[in-house]
Amino acid sequence: MPIIIDSMVASTTSLRLNILILTTLLILGAAAWYAAHHLTGRDGIDWQAAEAPCDLNRGPCSATLADGSRLRFAIDGDKPIHALTPLRLHVESDAGDIRRVRVDFEGVGMEMGLHRFPLEQTAEGQFAGPAQVGICTEEVMPWRARVRIETSQGWQGAWFDFTAVRGV
Incomplete structure (x- = not known):
């Protein structure tokens, strides 16, 4: 018996997954910036x-x-x-x-x-x-x-x- 997937449910799930991936990438980017500028003592001084x-x-x-x-x-x-x-x-x-x-x-x-x-x-x-x-x-x-x-x-x-x- 074939499985029927509602295209609306698949589209919503795909959108949620994309938002979750984007949010995760933004959080990782912010954490990397914080570590590079604050935890390593980088203060803009040469x-x-x-x-x-x-x-x-x-x-x-x-x-x-x-x-x-x-x-x-x-x-x-x-x-x-x-x-x-x-x-x-x-x-x-x-x-x-x-x-x-x-x-x-x-x-x-x-x-x-x-x-x-x-x-x-x-x-x-x-x-x-x-x-x-x-x-x-x-x-x-x-x-x-x-x-x-x-x-x-x-x-x-x-x-x-x-x-x-x-x-x-």
């Missing part, structure tokens, strides 16, 4: 590494930003750098039209939360402000300082690795 040699426990370090301007970064305070000890951050740059400068500390190899320090302008192209490295269970903890500079052209940045010790 990050530049510090120039070698760089040891913030010994003195200032330099980097060349994406636009070719220079940046100098220093952490003032007791050396070696100690966790939970007041520090003073200094940034100098010849980038034009600097609107804001901030420094983010992030743990390297261990999630340590967000430690963000906005700096105030002290002179033309010079910025400074207080900071503090968070405490860790490790005796010596590797950290990364991400220096962000906002100009009329957008954000630029350089990163500087350093270590901090737990005890005083």
